[in-house]
Amino acid sequence: MKKRIIILLCTCFLSGCQLVISNESLMKPPGLVNTMASLEQTILSHLSSEAVLMTPLTGEHQNVKTVMDLDRDGTLEAVVFYKENEHAIVKGLLFSEKDGEWTKVQTFLGDGNTLYELEIKDVTNDGVLDVIAGFSFRNDGKDARKGLAVYQYDLEKLNRVFNNTYTHMLIDDLNQDGVDELVTILFDQYDVSGMFVFNYTNNKMVLMDNVLLNTRVNALNVISGYVALDQKAIVIDTFFGNQEGFTDYILFDGTELSYVFDWEPIHPTYKSYMILSEDTNHDGIIEAGVPYIPDNDDKELNLNLLTHRYYQWDGVDDMILINEIYDSIEYGYRFDFPNEWTEGIHIETSDENKEVRFIKNNKLLFDIHVIPASDFKNIEGKFILARKNNLVYYTTFSDSELYKKFRLL
Numbered sequence: 001m002k003k004r005i006i007i008l009l010c011t012c013f014l015s016g017c018q019l020v021i022s023n024e025s026l027m028k029p030p031g032l033v034n035t036m037a038s039l040e041q042t043i044l045s046h047l048s049s050e051a052v053l054m055t056p057l058t059g060e061h062q063n064v065k066t067v068m069d070l071d072r073d074g075t076l077e078a079v080v081f082y083k084e085n086e087h088a089i090v091k092g093l094l095f096s097e098k099d100g101e102w103t104k105v106q107t108f109l110g111d112g113n114t115l116y117e118l119e120i121k122d123v124t125n126d127g128v129l130d131v132i133a134g135f136s137f138r139n140d141g142k143d144a145r146k147g148l149a150v151y152q153y154d155l156e157k158l159n160r161v162f163n164n165t166y167t168h169m170l171i172d173d174l175n176q177d178g179v180d181e182l183v184t185i186l187f188d189q190y191d192v193s194g195m196f197v198f199n200y201t202n203n204k205m206v207l208m209d210n211v212l213l214n215t216r217v218n219a220l221n222v223i224s225g226y227v228a229l230d231q232k233a234i235v236i237d238t239f240f241g242n243q244e245g246f247t248d249y250i251l252f253d254g255t256e257l258s259y260v261f262d263w264e265p266i267h268p269t270y271k272s273y274m275i276l277s278e279d280t281n282h283d284g285i286i287e288a289g290v291p292y293i294p295d296n297d298d299k300e301l302n303l304n305l306l307t308h309r310y311y312q313w314d315g316v317d318d319m320i321l322i323n324e325i326y327d328s329i330e331y332g333y334r335f336d337f338p339n340e341w342t343e344g345i346h347i348e349t350s351d352e353n354k355e356v357r358f359i360k361n362n363k364l365l366f367d368i369h370v371i372p373a374s375d376f377k378n379i380e381g382k383f384i385l386a387r388k389n390n391l392v393y394y395t396t397f398s399d400s401e402l403y404k405k406f407r408l409l
């Protein structure tokens with residue numbers, strides 16, 4: 001599929017609208033402002049005075065109305081969600097445009113009291129964009145059992161082709177065959193939690209496979225993307241107890257979902273303090289974060305002494321250390337360890353963590369000091385890294401390469 005969709009934000013009435021529009025349609029911008037004004041009037045003419053327009057609580061499309069060319073025929077469609085009153089079920093309205101005039105095509109039903117999220121993607125693999133909407137039964141969207149609906153645009157109407165209970169949803173081409181998978185995750189504190197992967201085949205959404213999720217855990221972070229060269233996965237940062245957790249990688253080969261790592265006896269990403277997975281070195285591959293907590297005598301978790309280690313999966317059965325950082329939450333800075341600082345660094349702090357020292361084999365490699373600007377007087381042997389909120393951040397090392405590893409958070 002050609003990536004010809006661009007997103008254009010326009011400021012307009014209410015709390016805004018979002019335009020998802022093809023390049024061809026952008027060839028005629030002068031009429032666009034009038035077209036949007038006409039749409040606003042048309043929307044209002046179909047709503048009662050008590051009706052409330054809904055903006056998704058999360059996701060990319062956090063706007064009152066979404067305007068796009070679903071079937072790429074050069075004329076625009078618009079989708080708006082609203083409810084008649086505070087306790088009503090959310091409904092959708094579909095409008096279509098011709099020569100700058102908008103017509104209401106249909107009203108369609110949602111599956112909850114709040115619009116939680118909205119995606120405009122072709123999950124039915126027919127070349128026509130679909131409307132994928134998640135609905136919550138709470139105002140804050142924090143219920144585990146939300147309602148997900150896929151509306152396929154066909155014969156100029158939106159038809160609901162899928163409806164399911166879910167907690168998290170992802171759309172990604174996990175096995176890279178050119179067809180997006182729809183993945184739903186359901187967390188259930190009373191029953192078994194699971195992950196379900198669907199492909200649209202033979203005019204319906206077909207469950208391809210599902211796996212159980214560890215029922216002891218909750219998810220803190222559910223993302224998908226590359227986890228190794230040419231390999232995508234669903235990445236779930238889960239936690240149990242206070243802070244303990246691990247990062248699960250789940251693959252889809254077109255037929256089956258499978259875990260990369262076993263939970264027992266010990267998960268290779270086990271963490272005693274929760275750090276989220278992210279692409280820390282910006283190479284397009286997600287890293288799993290694991291805290292490195294040095295031995296200390298009092299066994300108390302001292303956040304000022306731990307570092308974050310980020311590991312990439314080797315594509316087989318091991319995790320490789322890619323990146324290590326030190327975050328000072330107290331003073332709001334990050335220090336990325338240089339590549340040549342291989343394992344064995346330990347951290348010492350003093351003066352209420354205002355001074356941090358990075359040490360290897362009893363040798364001081366770098367230090368970071370934080371003092372109030374008013375106390376920063378004798379500047380000899382001090383090299384300023386940054387200033388913020390009347391604080392000065394400095395080091396006693398004269399090494400401009402190391403300064404690049406420091407940044408304020």
Ligand SMILES: [Ca+2]
Nearest residue numbers: 122124126128
């Ligand atoms: Ca479609």
Ligand SMILES: [Ca+2]
Nearest residue numbers: 173175177179
């Ligand atoms: Ca696929």
Ligand SMILES: [Ca+2]
Nearest residue numbers: 279281283285
């Ligand atoms: Ca990365």
